[in-house]
Amino acid sequence: MLRVSRTGEYPAVRALSLSEKKRIVVTGGAGFVGSHLVDRMMLLGHQVICIDNFFTGNQTNLAHWLGHPHFEFVRHDVVNPLFIECDRIYHLACPASPVHYQYNPIKTIKTSFLGTMNMLGLAKRVKARFLLSSTSEVYGDPEQHPQRETYWGNVNPIGPRACYDEGKRVAETLTYSYAQKDGVDVRVARIFNTFGPRMHPGDGRVVSNFLMQALRGENLTIYGDGKATRSFQYVHDLVDGLIALMEGDYSAPVNIGNSEEFEIEEFAEMVRDVAGSSSQIINLPAVTDDPQKRKPDTTVAREKLGWQPKWTVKSGVSELSDYYKMLLLRGDILA
């Protein structure tokens, strides 16, 4: 993972000719996934403009690029329009973990709807290609397993997750409406559970929860009987998939995720082992509307983008474990 070097030097970036160099906007670029995408775009030699309001993101995730001549940070809330010249828009701005998106559900829906509308308006004006980071949550509590892109989903429109799930569904609708009516060149990635360094340790998601509990020597808490299944992809695989989708010519929605499936209980045991912890694993009551099964069918990504995950879940968990250990050691988070 890139971070500020002791000598204050920037990571080396590729030299591109003017015709190869693109102006890349990454909304949500100070967040977990966005900051890794910014890293990759910078290393590839592009001009990167990061747009973020710091709701869940932070400057530390980008500190190694601040002041670089190819990098620009704009503190901006995407619910407001933005006028900027660019060639590509990766639209990631939106809180992704339940604890954050449920904090203010109205704001979450506004971010999904108005934010996506504003970024599509920008794409239309400057003729930029637009990629929406949608989610597997559009499938809700799926009746189809694994989920293919043709599945329409089973979402509770008034449940506690609706602000996020329905927000992303309407964002997809908007995206394809701009494509059909105004000819905007669009891509939609349906992202499945992703983890890796810079993931907020307190965001309440399964991987961060288990790892932090294991590293602190606390009980690992499973909500429900532990038989629900999840799949987890490492963040570098996701970044590969987003770039392949953006730069390819396939414009229908594409699942990007790792189809290796774990029962939650089995996953908790693996995390505990990787962290070298002897914590207990305990069960608590299940959470409302928490889907029982979630696993992507990634045939489309494989066939249309030539993409498939390269990282094993275990090696990714080990990297994240090292990252959290570093935060604990530095006192950035409480031990």
Ligand SMILES: NC(=O)c1ccc[n+]([C@@H]2O[C@H](COP(=O)([O-])OP(=O)(O)OC[C@H]3O[C@@H](n4cnc5c(N)ncnc54)[C@H](O)[C@@H]3O)[C@@H](O)[C@H]2O)c1
């Ligand atoms: N991480 C996952 O497992 C996952 C899964 C499916 C989809 N996604 C999608 O990927 C994207 C990034 O997720 P993440 O995990 O990096 O989340 P994150 O919370 O770490 O990052 C989101 C970023 O968006 C910014 N943001 C939020 N609202 C904003 C607004 N109104 N204006 C400007 N910036 C705003 C936040 O400050 C943050 O930097 C999101 O769109 C999310 O829905 C993520």
